[in-house]
Amino acid sequence: MLIRNVRPWGGAAADVRVLDGRIAEVLPHDPAVQAQLDAAPDATPPGTDHLDGRGRLLLPAFSDVHVHLDSTRIGLPFRPHTGAPGVWAMVMNDRANWRDAEVPLPERVAGTLERMIAHGTTRVRSYAQVDVDCGLERFEAVTAAKERFADLADVQVIAFPQAGLLREPGSVEVLEAALAAGADVVGGIDPCELDRDPARHLDLVFGLAEKYQVEVDIHLHEPGELGVFSTELVMERTRALGMQGKVTMSHAYSLGSVSDATSRRLIDGFAELDIALATVAPAASGQLSLVDLAESGVRVGLGEDGQRDYWSPYGNCDLLDRTWQLAFTRGIRRDDLVEHCLAIATMGGASIMDHGSPRLTGVADRPGLAVGDRADLVLVDGETPTSAVMDRGSDRTVLHDGRVVADGLRLVG
Numbered sequence: 001m002l003i004r005n006v007r008p009w010g011g012a013a014a015d016v017r018v019l020d021g022r023i024a025e026v027l028p029h030d031p032a033v034q035a036q037l038d039a040a041p042d043a044t045p046p047g048t049d050h051l052d053g054r055g056r057l058l059l060p061a062f063s064d065v066h067v068h069l070d071s072t073r074i075g076l077p078f079r080p081h082t083g084a085p086g087v088w089a090m091v092m093n094d095r096a097n098w099r100d101a102e103v104p105l106p107e108r109v110a111g112t113l114e115r116m117i118a119h120g121t122t123r124v125r126s127y128a129q130v131d132v133d134c135g136l137e138r139f140e141a142v143t144a145a146k147e148r149f150a151d152l153a154d155v156q157v158i159a160f161p162q163a164g165l166l167r168e169p170g171s172v173e174v175l176e177a178a179l180a181a182g183a184d185v186v187g188g189i190d191p192c193e194l195d196r197d198p199a200r201h202l203d204l205v206f207g208l209a210e211k212y213q214v215e216v217d218i219h220l221h222e223p224g225e226l227g228v229f230s231t232e233l234v235m236e237r238t239r240a241l242g243m244q245g246k247v248t249m250s251h252a253y254s255l256g257s258v259s260d261a262t263s264r265r266l267i268d269g270f271a272e273l274d275i276a277l278a279t280v281a282p283a284a285s286g287q288l289s290l291v292d293l294a295e296s297g298v299r300v301g302l303g304e305d306g307q308r309d310y311w312s313p314y315g316n317c318d319l320l321d322r323t324w325q326l327a328f329t330r331g332i333r334r335d336d337l338v339e340h341c342l343a344i345a346t347m348g349g350a351s352i353m354d355h356g357s358p359r360l361t362g363v364a365d366r367p368g369l370a371v372g373d374r375a376d377l378v379l380v381d382g383e384t385p386t387s388a389v390m391d392r393g394s395d396r397t398v399l400h401d402g403r404v405v406a407d408g409l410r411l412v413g
Contacts, residue, residue, distance in 0.1 A: 001402055003379075005029050006053030008369040009339075010385045013055065018375040021401035026371060051397065051404065053379055057388055059342065060368030061376040061398060062319040063123035063349025064116060066250050066278040066303025069145065070128045070138035072112040073308045074317060076102050081313055087194055087221060091163050094310040095133050105138065110145045112307060113153070115317035118406040120378035120398050122153045123353050125217075125278075125303070127160040127187060130178045132170045139178045152405045156353055158217050159183035165204050166195040172204055179212040186212070189219040191230050198233055206237045215246040217278070223254045224286075228262060231255060238273045245274040248301075248352060252277060257286025264292075271296045276352045280305040281326035290330060294340065294363045301349030302326055302341075319345050320380070320392050327389060336363060338386040343367070350376075375402035 003016040006029075013029035071094060073079070083093040101108060116124060126146075128139040139159060146155035159178035165171045165188075179186060188205035191198030202218075209216045216238075222230055231249065238247045249270075256263045267288060270277065276299035277288070293300050304322050307315030323345040327338045340363040347368040350357040357374070358367035367373070381395040382388030398406035405412055 001049045001051060001375075001399075003051045003053055003058070003377075005031075005055055006058035006379060007055065008058045009366040010057055010382075014058075016058065016369075018399075018402040021375055021403075023369065023371050023373050023375050026369070051379075053397075056379040056395065056397075057382050057385060058369060059378050059380065059385070059388075060346040060350065060373075061122040061378045061400065062120045062345055063125075063301060063347070063353060064121050064303045064319050065123075065125040065248070065301035065349040065352045066280055066305060067116075067124060067126050068129075068306040068309065068311075069109045069112055069124075069126040069142050070105070071098060071306050071309040071311065072108050073101060073310070074108070074112040074115060074315070076108070076308075078308075078313070083311060087190060088163075090311050094129075094162075097310050098134075098138075106141045106144055109141045110148055112317060113145045113149055113155070114411060116319070117149060117153050117398065117400075118409045118411055119318040119320065120380070120396055120406070121317075121319050122376045122398065122400040122405070123350055124153055125156045125158065125185070125349075125353055127158045127162075127217075128178070128183070129162040130159050130174045131161060131163040132168045132174060133163070135174055136178055136181065139181070139183065143182070152400055152411065154353065156184040157182075158185040158187045160187035160217075160219075161189060164189060164195040165201055166197055176208060179208055179214065183212075183214065185215045185217050187217045187219065190222050191218075191233065192226050193222050198230055202230075202233050202237055206241055206243070209243070209246070210241055215248070216243065217248045217250055219250050220252045224257055227252065227254045228258055228266065231266060235269050235273055235275065238275060245355060247273070248276040248278050250278040250303075251280065251282070253279070253282050253284040253287045255286075256288040263288055267292055267296050267298060270298045274299070276301065278303055278349075278352065279326070281322055281329050283329045287330075290340065290344070291337070291363055294360055294365075297359070297361070299348065299351045299359060300344050301352045302345040303349070318392065320389065324389050324392060335384065335386045338389055339366065340364075342385050342389055376400055 017025040381393040
């Protein structure tokens with residue numbers, strides 16, 4: 001494929017040649033050559049598809065590394081929020097309602113993933129709740145959507161014990177059943193506040209990760225020193241088991257609230273152990289600095305969390321919209337930092353899902369569009385990358401492995 005007249009990361013107009021799912025060549029755009037191609041399309045080499053970029057921005061496709069596809073209500077009638085404060089109360093609210101939706105769960109999951117792809121997300125890491133209430137039902141719905149859209153997006157499934165592992169007998173067994181059924185990642189959650197036995201909780205999670213040779217993702221809502229304590233236990237196990245590069249801390253939005261020295265120590269520890277962070281751009285104070293994380297080489301990705309579900313009425317399947325939220329909630333105005341948020345939403349998440357993807361090396365780094373990079377791309381209207389984040393236009397074309405899979409917010413084919 002030859003993608004004509006696009007502006008990689010908002011730079012000069014270029015023509016991008018894609019071969020075997022990778023970027024093979026990036027050349028300055030020559031309007032005269034395009035005029036010749038337009039006048040004599042039959043003269044182009046056989047088997048070459050042409051995509052007219054029309055001067056749009058060319059960006060790496062989005063990577064959502066923290067989404068709960070199994071709880072979605074995208075596309076369904078709006079319902080009033082009924083959740084109560086606290087993780088356990090929210091779990092019980094979800095448990096009381098998720099089966100009563102107007103559309104069966106597999107259809108809801110598939111429909112939400114379809115909208116995400118149409119908006120430009122071709123890499124997805126989704127949670128699938130497993131507990132004594134739902135068993136593997138929710139896991140199987142997410143796995144089915146992963147298989148259905150396997151040609152359009154890369155999807156990893158996290159077997160996630162949302163209700164903890166120690167509060168209800170049988171929780172560990174159903175978590176292991178999901179791993180035996182092919183889950184890509186094993187999850188954990190609030191080892192102190194929810195299960196109230198952090199060592200036992202984390203020993204179970206990391207033990208299963210070692211047994212099934214999968215990565216770990218820990219949901220951490222715990223505040224202040226408590227969150228720091230749980231994080232230190234995660235770091236201890238990462239080091240002891242040699243799981244560097246295989247652990248992600250999700251949320252973890254209070255780790256910057258204790259002291260500057262503690263924040264520095266945690267960031268240095270994440271860098272040493274290659275522990276990644278996944279954020280959903282909450283409006284929370286006390287978060288670790290995106291700049292400090294980037295300059296230290298810590299991988300950071302973005303996700304939409306639950307989407308219009310029983311936990312929250314927010315979310316719309318558009319990670320460009322969540323990129324705006326990341327910049328807004330962090331009080332960012334400078335163009336380079338807005339663009340850094342965009343880099344987090346694209347290649348930041350990609351580096352969490354695929355260790356072979358280019359990593360961000362600092363706030364000025366804009367990877368993902370060089371020769372040899374995977375051709376998972378999105379074309380979007382905008383004067384600059386910052387304006388694209390602010391305007392979040394609908395004129396988008398999405399490529400996965402060098403093939404157009406969506407255009408105008410609809411799947412192709």
